[in-house]
Amino acid sequence: MGSLIEELRRREAASRAEADRLRSRIEELSQDLARAEGQASRLAIAREEVTRVLAEPAAEPPAGQNGGPARQAGPASPIGAVMVPPWREGLEASALPQSYQDLLEVAADAGRPLRASSRPRRGWARARRRRRACGRG
DSSP states (O other), X not given: OHHHHHHHHHHHHHHHHHHHHHHHHHHXXXXXXXXXXXXXXXXXXXXXXXXXXXXXXXXXXXXXXXSSBOOOSSSOOGGGOOOOOOOOTTOOGGGSOHHHHHHHHHHHHHOSOOOGGGSOSSOHHHHHHXXXXXXXX
16 A cells, blocks of 8 residues: 555655646746736837827927028928828929938939948038039039
8 A cells, every 4th residue: 555655645746846837837927928018018108109299290490500490301200200201103202301312312323223231331421412512412
């Protein structure tokens, strides 16, 4: 009869060890779940806030160099968000924000296809200003 009692004790110990392992795994999964729910909550808040900011009218533009309003290319962009219109037939480059127009100008002036890595690392804004000063931009 002793061997039967020992076998039951062995099985009981194995079951307790399995229960402990499962409790530990549940704790890990609970922590993972809490992190995922926190991230989902932060992303939802960010999405709602961006939607709210983009729905508000743009703030008054800052004053230009001569005290008058600064020149704006196209519609005002709220709080640093660049509003690029979706492509449609007949859309002119002038509908794009000025920085996008500048990139198109640099690409056109290159006279050849460009890769992102082939753009000048420094001085492209200075070159753009020089072209504008010469009446080419």
